[in-house]
Amino acid sequence: MIKILRYTEYLYLVVAIVAIYKIVTLWQIDPKETYIFIFFAVVSIAMFLFRRRYRKRFEQRKKDNQQ
Known part of the structure; x- marks a missing residue:
C-alpha cells in the first residue's frame, strides 16, 4: 500500500514538470493559454506535498501500531 502512495506522489511531480515545461514553451506564443x-x-505541487505528508503520517501510525 505504501509503495502505491509513493508512486502517486511522484506522478503528481511529473504532471507539474510537464505543466511547467508547457508554460515556458507557450508563454512566448500566447500567454493566455498558459493559465x-x-x-x-500549482495543484500538482500542492497535491504532491499533501500526499507526501499523508504518506508519512500513515507510515508513522503503522510503525507506532507495530510497537
Missing part, C-alpha cells in the same frame, strides 16, 4: 497549465502546476 490552465499554471493551474495544473
